[in-house]
Structure formats: C-alpha cells, structure tokens
Amino acid sequence: MCGILFVLYTGIRWEWLPAELGFGSGMTCWRRLRDWNNAGVWQRLHEVLLAELRAADRLDMSRAVIDSSHIRALKGGPKPAGARSTEADRAPSTT
Incomplete structure (x- = not known):
C-alpha cells in the first residue's frame, strides 16, 4: 500500500x-x-473512515465538496443558452 500511496x-x-x-x-x-x-476495497475503506469520523464527532461537512467524481451525474445540467450541436456540422471523412 505504501508504494501505491507514494505514487x-x-x-x-x-x-x-x-x-x-x-x-x-x-x-x-x-x-x-x-x-x-475492482474489489471495492477503496470504497469500503472510505466508508469505514467516514463512520469512524462521525462516531468521534470529527466530521466537518462545512468543508465538503461533492462533484461527479463522488456522485454519478445522471444527465448533467442544462445546456447554456445558444449552445448548438456540432452533429450537423461534421466534415466528410477523408479516409
């Protein structure tokens, strides 16, 4: 594990x-x-550490940041105004 953490x-x-x-x-x-x-070791380790911190009342959620690396974004947010698809603008293949 030390080698993994070092890298x-x-x-x-x-x-x-x-x-x-x-x-x-x-x-x-x-x-x-x-x-x-693949075996879920890191996910389980994360859960155990969070449980330990909660039990010791040492979990400060005021500094928590949630993004798509933590929670799966199902469809993403709304498209910005004026955004258009590039599908119709594709150049013909040259190969």
Whole structure:
C-alpha cells in the first residue's frame, strides 16, 4: 500500500517507482491498486473512515465538496443558452 500511496502522492509514473524504497515494482503496485479498486476495497475503506469520523464527532461537512467524481451525474445540467450541436456540422471523412 505504501508504494501505491507514494505514487499517488508524488505523481510519478508507476514504472519510475524506485525499487530502493522497498515497495515492490511499480507494475505490482499498479496491479494491486487495480485489483483493490475492482474489489471495492477503496470504497469500503472510505466508508469505514467516514463512520469512524462521525462516531468521534470529527466530521466537518462545512468543508465538503461533492462533484461527479463522488456522485454519478445522471444527465448533467442544462445546456447554456445558444449552445448548438456540432452533429450537423461534421466534415466528410477523408479516409
């Protein structure tokens, strides 16, 4: 997990994860992140942490920000006035 957190925190590429740090290869860390994400580990961890904070009365919702990365946006918002589709303006294919 430390290798995953290191890459996510620093923003380095997975393949550049230094072996000297002892986290394993970047590819191994990436595969674990993928597998844990698919298994719902991160979602469950998030839920447990929120429950712990709520139980300790340490959850400050005045600073919460909700966006489409947290809640699925079903159809999006209204289109701005004057917005038009580009569907009819497509150029013919040249291939």
